[in-house]
Amino acid sequence: MQEHVVIIGNGIAGITAARHIRRISEKKITVISSENKYFFSRTALMYFYMGHMKWEHLEPYEDWFWEKNRIDLKLAYVEKIDPEAKTLFLAGNEKLPYDQLIIATGSIPRKLGWEGQDLQGVQGLVSKQDLELLEKNTKNCRHATIVGGGLIGVELAEMLHTRNIPVTMLIREDSFWRNVLPQKDSEFVARHISSHGIGLRNMTELESISGKNKVTSVTTKKGDQIETDLVGLTVGVQPNIAFLKGSGIETDVGILVDPYLKTNIESIYSIGDCAQQREPKPGRRPIEAVWYTARMMGETVAQTICGNPFKYNPGNWFNSAKFFEIEYQTYGNVSATPPENEQQLHWEHRDGKKAVTLAFEKGSGRFLGINSFGIRMKHEVFDRWLTEQRPIEHVLKHLEEANFDPEFFKRHHKEILHSFKDDLMNPSKPKPQI
Amino acid sequence: MAHIEHNMSLTGEAPKRLSLIQKVATGLGWTGIFFLFLSILNVPLPGYFLWLSLGLIAAGVVIFANDQYRGKPAGIKNDGVWFKNMTSRGVFAWGTGILLTLFYIVLYWYPQYLGYNPDGENTGIVALFDPLSNFISGNDASQWFVYGTLYTLAILAFGYKFLLKYRHNKYEKIRTFSVMFFQLGFAFLIPEILIRLNQPYYNPNVVWPLNYDLFAGYKLNEFFSAGTVGMIMLGFGLASIFLITPILTYFYGKRWYCSWVCGCGGLAETAGDPYRHLSDKSRKSWMLERWLIHTILVLVVIMTTAVVYSFLNENPGKYWLTKDAFLIGVAGFLTLLFAGIMIFKRKELAKDAKYGAVGYFVIILAIIALYYSTGYSYGHLLREWYGFFIGAAFSGVIGVGFYPIFGNRVWCRFGCPMAAVLGMQQRLFSRFRITTNGGQCISCGNCSTYCEMGIDVRSYAQKGENIVRSSCVGCGICSAVCPRGVLKLENGPREGRINGDAVLLGNDVDLLDLIQQQKKATRKL
Ligand SMILES: Cc1cc2nc3c(=O)[nH]c(=O)nc-3n(C[C@H](O)[C@H](O)[C@H](O)COP(=O)(O)OP(=O)(O)OC[C@H]3O[C@@H](n4cnc5c(N)ncnc54)[C@H](O)[C@@H]3O)c2cc1C
Numbered sequence: 004m005q006e007h008v009v010i011i012g013n014g015i016a017g018i019t020a021a022r023h024i025r026r027i028s029e030k031k032i033t034v035i036s037s038e039n040k041y042f043f044s045r046t047a048l049m050y051f052y053m054g055h056m057k058w059e060h061l062e063p064y065e066d067w068f069w070e071k072n073r074i075d076l077k078l079a080y081v082e083k084i085d086p087e088a089k090t091l092f093l094a095g096n097e098k099l100p101y102d103q104l105i106i107a108t109g110s111i112p113r114k115l116g117w118e119g120q121d122l123q124g125v126q127g128l129v130s131k132q133d134l135e136l137l138e139k140n141t142k143n144c145r146h147a148t149i150v151g152g153g154l155i156g157v158e159l160a161e162m163l164h165t166r167n168i169p170v171t172m173l174i175r176e177d178s179f180w181r182n183v184l185p186q187k188d189s190e191f192v193a194r195h196i197s198s199h200g201i202g203l204r205n206m207t208e209l210e211s212i213s214g215k216n217k218v219t220s221v222t223t224k225k226g227d228q229i230e231t232d233l234v235g236l237t238v239g240v241q242p243n244i245a246f247l248k249g250s251g252i253e254t255d256v257g258i259l260v261d262p263y264l265k266t267n268i269e270s271i272y273s274i275g276d277c278a279q280q281r282e283p284k285p286g287r288r289p290i291e292a293v294w295y296t297a298r299m300m301g302e303t304v305a306q307t308i309c310g311n312p313f314k315y316n317p318g319n320w321f322n323s324a325k326f327f328e329i330e331y332q333t334y335g336n337v338s339a340t341p342p343e344n345e346q347q348l349h350w351e352h353r354d355g356k357k358a359v360t361l362a363f364e365k366g367s368g369r370f371l372g373i374n375s376f377g378i379r380m381k382h383e384v385f386d387r388w389l390t391e392q393r394p395i396e397h398v399l400k401h402l403e404e405a406n407f408d409p410e411f412f413k414r415h416h417k418e419i420l421h422s423f424k425d426d427l428m429n430p431s432k433p434k435p436q437i
Numbered sequence: 438m439a440h441i442e443h444n445m446s447l448t449g450e451a452p453k454r455l456s457l458i459q460k461v462a463t464g465l466g467w468t469g470i471f472f473l474f475l476s477i478l479n480v481p482l483p484g485y486f487l488w489l490s491l492g493l494i495a496a497g498v499v500i501f502a503n504d505q506y507r508g509k510p511a512g513i514k515n516d517g518v519w520f521k522n523m524t525s526r527g528v529f530a531w532g533t534g535i536l537l538t539l540f541y542i543v544l545y546w547y548p549q550y551l552g553y554n555p556d557g558e559n560t561g562i563v564a565l566f567d568p569l570s571n572f573i574s575g576n577d578a579s580q581w582f583v584y585g586t587l588y589t590l591a592i593l594a595f596g597y598k599f600l601l602k603y604r605h606n607k608y609e610k611i612r613t614f615s616v617m618f619f620q621l622g623f624a625f626l627i628p629e630i631l632i633r634l635n636q637p638y639y640n641p642n643v644v645w646p647l648n649y650d651l652f653a654g655y656k657l658n659e660f661f662s663a664g665t666v667g668m669i670m671l672g673f674g675l676a677s678i679f680l681i682t683p684i685l686t687y688f689y690g691k692r693w694y695c696s697w698v699c700g701c702g703g704l705a706e707t708a709g710d711p712y713r714h715l716s717d718k719s720r721k722s723w724m725l726e727r728w729l730i731h732t733i734l735v736l737v738v739i740m741t742t743a744v745v746y747s748f749l750n751e752n753p754g755k756y757w758l759t760k761d762a763f764l765i766g767v768a769g770f771l772t773l774l775f776a777g778i779m780i781f782k783r784k785e786l787a788k789d790a791k792y793g794a795v796g797y798f799v800i801i802l803a804i805i806a807l808y809y810s811t812g813y814s815y816g817h818l819l820r821e822w823y824g825f826f827i828g829a830a831f832s833g834v835i836g837v838g839f840y841p842i843f844g845n846r847v848w849c850r851f852g853c854p855m856a857a858v859l860g861m862q863q864r865l866f867s868r869f870r871i872t873t874n875g876g877q878c879i880s881c882g883n884c885s886t887y888c889e890m891g892i893d894v895r896s897y898a899q900k901g902e903n904i905v906r907s908s909c910v911g912c913g914i915c916s917a918v919c920p921r922g923v924l925k926l927e928n929g930p931r932e933g934r935i936n937g938d939a940v941l942l943g944n945d946v947d948l949l950d951l952i953q954q955q956k957k958a959t960r961k962l
Pocket residue numbers: 011012013014015016017035036037038039045046047048049079080081082107108109110128129130155158243246274275276277292293294295297323324879
């Protein structure tokens with residue numbers, strides 16, 4: 004009998020693990036999800052709502068794929084895990100035994116215990132069900148308030164914008180996504196978002212949500228009241244682990260895992276958004292709820308399960324997003340608030356749709372990272388430069404090599420180089436207003 | 438207050454309605470078409486109605502496009518595509534599809550209903566176009582002149598729309614100027630002007646085998662009787678397929694033709710652009726595509742060989758080439774080509790492609806042997822059948838008539854023998870590929886959805902593999918719609934171009950090495 008690997012969660016983490024296990028082994032694989040039978044791209048939920056795609060387009064594999072590769076899919080909710088008996092208890096009194104278990108249950112929207120957070124018309128945006136709810140909640144919606152200025156928040160703003168719903172975003176920091184972006188980048192993005200008529204309220208936190216059954220207004224900590232029909236809670240996500248209570252699996256904010264992605268219990272692993280590293284790599288956070296890390300954990304755990312134990316050791320950080328029309332890519336680390344030994348160079352194109360920020364170490368000149376807006380950059384090239392610890396001069400000189408914009412696009416590397424040279428020579432010279 | 442309430446009532450609604458201006462613009466366009474329809478019914482219309490109708494159609498498209506895209510930030514504009522009736526196979530889409538289909542049926546088989554009269558005065562819509570035709574070529578119009586004019590108008594007007602829609606993307610802009618230029622200049626004006634100069638009708642844009650009539654007996658007669666000019670045309674026709682095509686495809690991929698020059702591609706990319714997402718992405722239709730398009734290529738080769746053979750048969754001793762030498766030449770050329778591919782490119786062919794190639798090769802040689810031994814090839818008959826089923830029914834009626842149902846590249850994907858030739862070259866002997874950007878893909882599926890050729894671009898991108906597909910016309914839209922900057926159309930060294938063992942960047946390097954080894958070993962998932 005082949006070993007039975009059961010995976011809870013058919014998101015990118017769970018599905019990547021399943022695919023890689025199948026490639027190198029003949030184990031029996033079952034993937035369980037209560038959200039949708041087939042794997043779909045959570046990252047594309049917005050495109051479904053905006054009418055760019057139909058649901059079938061969100062599913063990266065055709066239905067025959069799973070049968071052909073002998074990956075059993077099960078639409079069910081796991082209520083309880085019994086590690087002693089190596090058994091899952093599914094809703095509807097069904098039991099499922101496993102030999103090895105991978106928990107990849109992802110995230111749920113974070114709620115901070117606000118008054119009124121469970122009213123009708125208050126919701127997060129993570130699951131397919133959230134999206135269906137949003138479809139209902141936006142019927143005849145005259146105004147929406149989005150709490151939290153992060154990536155999901157801006158996606159939600161763009162979605163609502165396509166339905167002509169006026170949007171106000173409450174942002175805790177002094178500017179959009181300021182806990183991640185340096186000030187100039189943040190302001191650059193904020194200008195673009197505002198140009199679409201999205202109201203950005205900086206340094207504003209939610210105090211409470213009011214309404215009888217349905218939300219009618221929100222109150223900010225400053226005491227302002229905003230009449231609103233919809234409240235989008237996008238202050239981040241948190242691991243979806245409530246069902247593990249009492250299972251003996253050790254958790255903190257997320258499921259605690261060692262470098263092999265193993266929990267405190269033999270044969271139980273956890274990957275993706277719900278996993279929390281006990282010993283994160285220096286410079287990395289214990290929970291990184293992004294697509295790419297979920298995928299990489301899936302790649303890693305598959306080897307371990309199949310007898311090639313591998314530590315989870317992600318390479319240089321990278322990420323991407325899109326703020327309405329402006330694409331954003333980042334490689335390495337550009338600090339939101341640069342520490343003493345980090346220097347940053349910022350360039351903006353005069354049309355306000357392109358910007359680049361480079362960070363490097365003072366003294367040594369070692370290149371630390373880049374934020375690129377409106378210009379596509381090659382992952383492979385920046386990854387190499389980061390690994391080789393290239394100095395900033397090298398990066399500036401070879402910036403063109405890293406360009407990934409389509410053919411015939413205007414190249415800006417010379418302009419960027421000149422602007423940076425200027426900055427380096429006259430660090431204090433005030434820049435002309437753009 | 439009323440104003441505000443009006444706005445309020447619109448909030449929360451999915452972007453599926455047309456704005457008032459867009460509705461008016463649509464009305465203008467259809468009015469133009471209505472006038473043309475009246476002319477078909479022989480309603481007496483003054484001459485300026487030609488310009489009025491064409492003008493209304495153009496104005497409708499331009500006003501619509503301005504309202505849709507101008508004054509809005511440049512960027513991807515796919516909001517509501519799957520909500521709007523016209524672009525999601527709604528009633529209007531079916532209606533338009535049926536109307537277009539009917540038009541094609543009349544155009545191909547019942548031109549007399551359009552008023553075409555080869556033996557005397559034209560009537561109807563053809564007569565309406567007579568003055569324009571006389572002005573350009575010095576002759577009365579035919580149904581083909583009417584069609585050519587409307588076709589060119591469509592590419593220009595919808596080309597304008599496309600230019601606005603993708604104004605942030607220089608690749609798309611240059612490419613669209615190119616198809617507009619080639620349609621207007623090469624496909625529309627040059628052939629008409631040649632007629633004015635008493636030369637054979639010749640459209641340098643359409644290369645054999647797309648132009649399946651190029652070597653038909655009547656065409657060859659025209660070329661031979663036109664002296665030097667005719668010889669240049671024939672020479673250019675031969676060079677186009679045997680010399681220019683392979684060279685340009687080697688350097689740039691089939692896109693140089695399919696989405697920069699070709700008239701069918703030009704219409705698909707402009708008037709057809711709103712329907713590109715309707716192409717079927719399933720593996721099943723990929724299978725169908727491979728069989729169908731190569732079958733049609735085989736048919737056109739058999740048919741053309743027969744036609745030329747018949748021509749030589751009917752004119753014995755007139756040309757230096759004898760009919761038997763011709764057949765031996767064709768068989769020899771095909772054998773060389775087949776052997777070359779089988780020897781050098783065997784590894785790059787899928788199993789079914791190999792079987793298919795062998796099977797078709799045997800069939801073609803058998804048929805050529807049959808011509809040789811019987812001395813008769815039914816060239817005219819074959820040409821007629823091919824013209825009916827492939828040239829008219831497939832490329833026109835299904836290919837364009839069904840834009841709003843099956844998408845804009847049905848003909849290019851399933852039928853066009855030129856695309857089959859270019860596709861083989863692109864897959865086996867080209868520097869073109871679409872590269873992917875490290876580990877940045879989020880599997881969102883925009884690329885696959887908007888690929889008009891039904892290529893599941895995401896299935897490559899999410900594995901970090903380059904996209905090297907024979908059907909890719911290099912329209913660049915997958916790259917344009919990708920929200921994460923993952924795809925780039927590129928020409929580059931052939932080494933490592935097809936990289937089925939690629940892994941996604943980002944993870945531990947030793948692990949990635951291992952995964953790559955495993956992928957090489959298993960070639961799956
Ligand atoms: C709107 C949105 C946009 C995003 N965009 C980006 C982006 O652009 N780039 C990026 O890097 N990241 C993005 N992310 C984050 C990214 O989608 C996640 O990091 C990633 O999907 C996590 O994958 P996962 O496999 O860990 O979990 P998930 O994809 O969340 O999958 C977990 C699955 O497990 C199921 N499940 C949970 N508990 C149970 C149970 N008890 N029984 C049965 N099934 C269960 C859930 O229903 C779910 O289907 C986005 C997230 C959202 C919500």
